[in-house]
Amino acid sequence: MDDYQKLVAKALVSVDEILPWDLEEEIEQNSDLILLDIREQAEFEMMHIKDALHVARGVLEGLAFGTMMTPYLSWQKLEIKTLCLFVVQATALCLRH
Numbered sequence: 001m002d003d004y005q006k007l008v009a010k011a012l013v014s015v016d017e018i019l020p021w022d023l024e025e026e027i028e029q030n031s032d033l034i035l036l037d038i039r040e041q042a043e044f045e046m047m048h049i050k051d052a053l054h055v056a057r058g059v060l061e062g063l064a065f066g067t068m069m070t071p072y073l074s075w076q077k078l079e080i081k082t083l084c085l086f087v088v089q090a091t092a093l094c095l096r097h
Contacts, residue, residue: 023049 018026027033027049035052037044044054
């Protein structure tokens, strides 16, 4: 568990976070923005941001390594925001890739 906490602490330094009200503004200003929701399927089905795409973690990790086929491969050159229930979840994932 200590290693995981160190990983998260390191990630929080290098991964940008965005507050909900700032994300709302960015969505309004950037029509090309892709929102990936990496929460569990049940959480996504319960509630999600309009037009957000649910992407399971295994798919997201394949995208990070460039092993996924289209349409995901074309996303690598775009600015992507990931949404999760806990910032720690996305932060740790981003740091690993």
